[in-house]
Amino acid sequence: MTLLDPRIAPPRTLEELREDVVRRIKGNGYPGRGIRLADAAAAMTALTSLDPDEWASVWTVAGDRVVEEAERTTRPDEQRELFKTAFSTYTMGRFPTPVTPGKRAAYDKALAAYMRYADLLPQKLEVVRIPFEGAEIIGYFRKPEGPGPFPLMVQCGGLDFWKEQVADEALSYLPHGICVFGMDMPGTGQSPIKGDVGSERIFSRVFDWAETRADIDSTRMFMRGVSWGGHWATPVAIAEKDRLLGAINHGGAVHHFFQPEWQLKALGTREYLLDLFGARANVFGVKTLDEFLAYGSRMSLLIDDQIDRPCAPMLVMNGAKDSQVPIADQLLLLQRGDAKEAWINPKGVHMGFGAGWGPERTIRDIIAPWLLKKLAQHDSGQS
Incomplete structure (x- = not known):
């Protein structure tokens, strides 16, 4: 421990x-x-x-x-x-x-x-290995039946919800004609890099890969990050504003989460089952609390006013009662930069879950309709 x-x-x-x-x-x-x-x-x-x-x-x-x-x-x-x-x-x-x-x-x-388990599912799972900075990105790709090309959503998990769980969530998008590339966020799972300023480049490499696939329509691509992984959706929306139809920050950090005051509050509770500090510190590859607090503060999107830069259309999601990522981070996204859409569950906890909302309903009633709306706007020539 x-x-x-x-x-x-x-x-x-x-x-x-x-x-x-x-x-x-x-x-x-x-x-x-x-x-x-x-x-x-x-x-x-x-x-x-x-x-x-x-x-x-x-x-x-x-x-x-x-x-x-x-x-x-x-x-x-x-x-x-x-x-x-x-x-x-x-x-x-x-x-x-x-x-x-x-x-x-x-x-x-x-x-x-x-x-x-995946080999016994009727929906094929493709393990993809993309060369990246002397190592490789390992991801799971699922697509609907047929030749395509299909719109793509690249999705990463969070601190401990990794690409295997993402690949299972992908099954909910296949009936809508959307393929999904599931991957680990930087600093977790099999990701080849730690979380750091600029680590969003790993997602850009995946979008580069998508452009080489005949079964992917690279003019109709999205990014979704969940929990801490939601943080990466925002810099990706900025970096890839010309390649993406949209990005979803689902319960992800922006600024307040990375500040020592919030981290000390979270680390001072036992809401998490075990070793929350060890898990969070491992994302950055640091050992001590002081190293972690100093490193984390560098990740704020307020530094150099990154939050104000033009970005792809965004959907911002969370619960008002989130104790893991402060709702103030989602409000910052809505108050700064380009106009964005939002779904905030006033009674929801982390990622907006609770009060009758769980992962399945959130995908069915909020996320999938938003993706389909953006696709329809694109196909009709709307901005």
Whole structure:
């Protein structure tokens, strides 16, 4: 576990952690969605310390059991769902980020289980590897049936919601004729770079790749970032204003989130399941709290008035009661720069969820209609 500065809330005790994990999974709460209660109970019973590799080990054992079940069944639908469950279980083992040997091993198993699940879906998943600065961008591409070319949405996840979950969300866009490229935001998952000023260039490289594909209509492209990943939608909307029909900042940071006052407030609570500081610090590749606070402040979009630069059309989304990213960041976006559209749930928490709004409804009722509206405006020659 990351050594904590006294300004950071102490971790849960072992008993508190066990109880909170089971409580969240009983309520299908994040980050336990998709994990079976019996598997969680067994893992928490086996957990005897707060050591991160023991945490990884008990979830890896649970995930291995689910994989064994999947390999025994002869029913394809059941096998597919079991591999998906195994992915969720291993993902809890690497949670929030794989920075120890045991967590890295759990993450490797999560990736393998996800691919076995994806191979059993009727919708093909293409693993894309794009050369990038001596390394590679690894992304998941899903497209509707037919030759295309299709409009494209590039989407990144956030702090611990990565491209595998994004690739599953992509299934909601295929019926609308939209293909999706899911990727990890800088500093997470398999991203080849850390989060830093200028890291939005990684998304530009993906749009370059899209222009080489006959099945993608590169005149009809979008960007969406969720949670912390929503931050990247704004500099991308600025950098790629001439290539994008729109960008969606869904609960992403702009300025206030990066300030020490907000970070110390967030890190002083135990709302997050475990090691929030370790996960956030890893995005930047720093170790100490002072390094993190100084580094984060560089990311503000108020520096050099970036927020005021011309940008692609934007949809700004969040909940007014968000405790992870202050709603003041979304209000800044609406008050500065080009005119933007917004969906703010007055009763919603992070990303606007709650009060009858969840991920599925938000995509169905807000995001997909906005994308389709922008496509229709483009096709009719409107700005």
